[in-house]
Amino acid sequence: MSRVGRLSIVLFVLLMVSGCLTTSGGGLSGGLSTAVTAVTEISKASRPISDEEEYYVGRALAARILTIYKLVNNAVVVDYVNLVGLTLSYHSDKPNTYGGYHFAILDTMEKNAFACPGGLIFITKGMLLTAKNEDELAAILAHEIAHINSRDGISAISSARWTEALTVIGTTAAKQYGSPEFGKLVSIFEGSIEDVFKTIVVNGYSQQQEFSADERAVEFLRRAGYNPSALHDVISTLNLQGAAGGGIMKTHPSSSERLERLMTKGKQVSLNMDTFKKRSDRFRAVIKKL
Ligand SMILES: [Zn+2]
Structure with missing residues (x-):
């Protein structure tokens, strides 16, 4: 499936989830704003590797x-x-x-x-x-x-892994050395290197x-x-x-x-x-x- 295709499904699921949340509390605008924030994060996360x-x-x-x-x-x-x-x-x-x-x-x-x-x-x-x-x-x-x-x-890095990495990078906690998010980021990065190593070597x-x-x-x-x-x-x-x-x-x-x-x-x-x-x-x- 193309990246755009995957993204569309993610957006669709996010919007459905936001609807469910709306009925259980937070109101319509709260649910939508949660969805919009999540969509923005996902869009950012799906950008190519610079x-x-x-x-x-x-x-x-x-x-x-x-x-x-x-x-x-x-x-x-x-x-x-x-x-x-x-x-x-x-x-x-x-x-x-x-x-x-x-x-x-x-x-x-x-x-x-x-x-x-x-x-x-x-x-x-x-x-x-x-x-x-x-x-x-x-x-x-x-x-x-x-x-x-x-x-x-670089194309050997799985897009799921890269998306996860960028999502973690976007959090403030990930910038704090020693935090669990920082540790997660290091392990995702190591995994990305492993993806490339497996392909090239x-x-x-x-x-x-x-x-x-x-x-x-x-x-x-x-x-x-x-x-x-x-x-x-x-x-x-x-x-x-x-x-x-x-x-x-x-x-x-x-x-x-x-x-x-x-x-x-x-x-x-x-x-x-x-x-x-x-x-x-x-x-x-x-x-x-x-
Ligand atoms: Zn070659």
């Missing part, structure tokens, strides 16, 4: 992920990945977010990359070593940026979200002057290596349909081989420091 709230959810999710993995602290490699990632984000559909885009490397040989809402993107050391050149690295980052652009992570996005992120990534690569076929190439390599296992690998299920779609989308550009070679050379020079 960019600022998305940033805080992303930050909490990143902290959660960093309880599992350590970061690679090699400044040369981290700066290089940020250079490539920021170039792609500039050419994406949403170049600016509340907290900006930041790229970090997880110290694991697992092959994956994923995006925390708001702009924090992790790529694993194993994935970096799988990319054959800068264009393939750019392709992986472009795909993650596309997930952030379309808010795929455990279960993966839907097939449609993956197809769409692939499609946008190819466009970002094209705009930035990278090889649009690079996403197809790197996913093919991951496929051949059997990288679509369990755990966080589910974030990027390999499928022949996905590759087929990419094959047709990525082939419409003539690549400047001279600049391609220069990018590949600097990629090799940096990655060997990893």
Whole structure:
């Protein structure tokens, strides 16, 4: 059911309840005013998650992920990945977010990359070593940026949970540290982070979200002057290596349909081989420091 549909039912129920209350005391105007207040609260509570709230959810999710993995602290490699990632984000559909885009490397040989809402993107050391050149690295980052652009992570928070959170936030008591309402808010927030964590790290996005992120990534690569076929190439390599296992690998299920779609989308550009070679050379020079 759509959010509007759900809201209509809630409004209807509230109005019915207000009618019942009216007969048992408080008069017609009292019942209506109760309903109007409740309706206003529900309308406020049903608003979408703001960019600022998305940033805080992303930050909490990143902290959660960093309880599992350590970061690679090699400044040369981290700066290089940020250079490539920021170039792609500039050419994406949403170049600016509340907290900006930041790229970090997880110290694991697992092959994956994923995006925390708001702009924090992790790529694993194993994935970096799988990319054959800068264009393939750019392709992986472009795909993650596309997930952030379309808010795929944040949409994993159940709307019921978010509505509950906003209702609690609206109470004065929730602002008092240590109050039961404050505790409730903390637990709802933790639950929201868990919703996003499950989608991004455990279960993966839907097939449609993956197809769409692939499609946008190819466009970002094209705009930035990278090889649009690079996403197809790197996913093919991951496929051949059997990288679509369990755990966080589910974030990027390999499928022949996905590759087929990419094959047709990525082939419409003539690549400047001279600049391609220069990018590949600097990629090799940096990655060997990893
Ligand atoms: Zn994805």
